Each structure stands twice: as C-alpha cells, then as structure tokens.
Amino acid sequence: MTVNHARTMGGFQTDAERGESTTKRRTVLRALGGAGALAALGSASASAADTPAEARELARQDGEIDPVYGYPAQTDDEDPPVSPQHEVALEIRPRDAPIPEFVFEPTGLYIESGETVRFNYESPHHTVTAYHPEFGYVPRVPDGVPPFSAPALPEGGYWLYTFDQEGVYELHCAPHEIFGHAMRIVVGSPSGPAADPLPDLCAGEGTTTAEEMTTTEEADGETTAEGGEEEPALPRFGAYAVLTDPALAPDAIVDERRVSWDDLDPASKQLFLRVEGFPPCPGQATGTATTETGSDGETTDETEATTDGETEATTTDDESA
Ligand SMILES: [Cu+2]
DSSP states (O other): OOOOOOGGGTTTOGGGGGTHHHHHHHHHHHHHOOHHHHHHHHHGGGOBBSSHHHHHHHHHHTOOBBBTTTTTEESSTSSSSSSSSSEEEEEEOOOOOOOOEEESSSSSEEEETTEEEEEEESSSSOEHHHHHHHHOOOOOTTTOOOOOBBBOOEEEEEEEEOOOOOOEEEEEEEGGGGGGEEEEEEEEOOOOOOGOOOGGGGGGHHHHHHHHHHHHHOOOTTOOTTTOOOBBBBTTTHOOOOHHHHGGOOOHHHHEEEEEEGSSSSSGGOOOOEEEOOOOOOOSSSEEOOOOOSOOOOOOOEEEESSSEEEEEOOOOOOOO
C-alpha cells in the first residue's frame, strides 16, 4: 500500500518538537522515499503535525486514514479505501455467567509500522479506543499519537486504523472496558509507555486496590482538562486483568504475532463487577432485576438489586465459566 511514511506517524508534535517545518520535513521524506528514509531520519521525524487537527488535515490531503477518527464503515458492503493488512474481530461470546465475554480476536497483535488494521464489528455497540491521556487515562500509546477512537457501529460494520508510529498500543472498547474488552497491538519494536508493564496492583493491599479502582471509576466522565485535578485512570477492572495477562506481554506478542483470547488465563477473563440497585424502583429495598446486557439484545444479565444504585467491585472469581 502507499503508506505515507512521512506521517510516521500519525502523530502530533510535542512542545519540544514544535517550530520545525512540517512541510519541509515531509518534502524531504518524500524525496528520500519510504521507510528507509524514515529510519535514517530516526526519531526526529516521529511527528508530522502540531495538533490532532493538523494531523487530520495532512492525512486528508494525502488520502489516508484519519489519524484521529480512523475510517468507519456502516456495513461490510462498503469497500475499504485502503487494503488492511490485518483484521481483528469484536465479538461477544456467551458463557456460563450473567455477563458474556467481550472479545477482541486476536487480543494481541503484532504489525509493522504503517500497516492498517480492519476491526470487524461482529456485534454492535463497541468502540476501539486508545488509552490516551486526552481520554483521562495514563498514557498507554506511543508519545505523540493523537487521541483516537472508533465510533460505535452497527453489526457488520468495520473500522480501519493505520498505525504509523512504532510502539505498543493498548486499546479498549469504551462500553465494555470493565468487562475486559481490551487488547494490545505492538507496532514494530516494543517502545513507548505501554512497553512497560502496568503497575502491579497486587503489590499493595488488595482492599486498597479495589478502592483505588472504584475511585477512578467514579472519576470517569468528569472533565479532566479543567483544573487537571483528576488522576489519570489505569485500564479498569476486566481490562486491567486482560492487559496484565502474561500471554499479552509485548515480547510475547512479538514472538507469537497473534495471541488469541483463548490463550489468556481464565483468571484474566473473570467478572469483577456485580451490578446492584438496578433498576432503582421506589419502595423496593432489595430484589432481583433482570437487565439486558451485551450488544446482541439478548437478556442475559440477572443481578441482585438494591436501591442504592451502586456498582461495586468484587473479588469473586467464580463467575467465569
Ligand atoms: Cu465492546
């Protein structure tokens, strides 16, 4: 494919990189041509735009996949504008538990810089979202990568994204993150903040861990740009468990190229949440509620309900199949 190696990158510049002539560098890269030139220029060429908006405009001019919004297609009848080198399925797998498994298949993927991945929505309601500081998370994508995300799409839709910048990317599905809908992509040599393991929450006290994660959960959705007082969140609950599975270590992904969901430890796939207090019906102190869960419209979630409306973290491990 006609990868724009100059974009390398899809990224926007850090403060330290600003002031350099983007146009000039892109011209130079074109003149030199291809990945070899890029390698020669090294990290100095790791960014091509000052802002996500500029990165988008440059991609548009070059007829490339949008580095922020990717390329969404509502149905698979639509021909992709570029030929993807890899495919990842977004699936829901029923199991003997109130909540099904939400799966990226493969869950670990190795690709080369500049390659495009097609994410197939085999069920609706999902997203493919970067663990990016602009989204309120600790950085788990390479520095300079813009905050990118797929939209929710219908079943049968797909989303394309070109991973220009080398490094380790951790991705999640926003609606199902807490249920473990997350994956890791290694682009070229493992590098960047996600090349390092996530903090070991088991190193501290277990109860503290649960409280910390609950706190970050409560912080979800609040504006972090103003005041900057909110702590950036780690991948939450199920996503943390999946992303800390040894089978998904970056080096393991490099070795295996594709790591299946089936290769993960069952303990990494367990449910950590029990929803209580829904629906919040007046006059019912406790009860059993049946709610729809998942994206397939099936009624699968039987939960005990109280009226306090809280979502609690649990440490039970007997809910997975
Ligand atoms: Cu999902």
